[in-house]
Amino acid sequence: MTEKRWYDTTRWRRAVKTFLADPDNALCALCQKIGRDTPATIVDHKQPHKGDYDLFWNQENWQGVCAPCHSAAKRMQEIHGYSQAADLDGLPVDPGHPWNQKEK
Ligand SMILES: [Zn+2]
Structure with missing residues (x-):
C-alpha cells in the first residue's frame, strides 16, 4: 500500500476521530x-513521515491542527525544513528555525 492510501483507510479515519476527540x-x-x-480538524505529522509506515502511525508524532495552519505553516516547514510560525513577540516557535539555532 502506498503512503497516500494510508489516509484513505477506515483505520486512519477512526484514529483521527479518536485522536481529535481527546481534549x-x-x-x-x-x-x-x-x-x-x-x-x-486535521491530524498533522510533526515530523514529516515521508512514507515511513511506523512514523505515519506513531501517535507521538501526531498533532491536531486547523486547516489554515495545516496548509500554510506546514508547507513552509516542508519547503524550508522549519516552521515560520511565530509567537506573539514575532519570534519563531520552531526550535529548528535558524533564529533558534545556537551559533557554532
Ligand atoms: Zn491553526
Whole structure:
C-alpha cells in the first residue's frame, strides 16, 4: 500500500476521530503556540513521515491542527525544513528555525 492510501483507510479515519476527540488534541497546536484557540480538524505529522509506515502511525508524532495552519505553516516547514510560525513577540516557535539555532 502506498503512503497516500494510508489516509484513505477506515483505520486512519477512526484514529483521527479518536485522536481529535481527546481534549489534549482538540485545539490547533500551531495556533496555541501563538496564543490562539482554534479547533483542530486535521491530524498533522510533526515530523514529516515521508512514507515511513511506523512514523505515519506513531501517535507521538501526531498533532491536531486547523486547516489554515495545516496548509500554510506546514508547507513552509516542508519547503524550508522549519516552521515560520511565530509567537506573539514575532519570534519563531520552531526550535529548528535558524533564529533558534545556537551559533557554532
Ligand atoms: Zn491553526
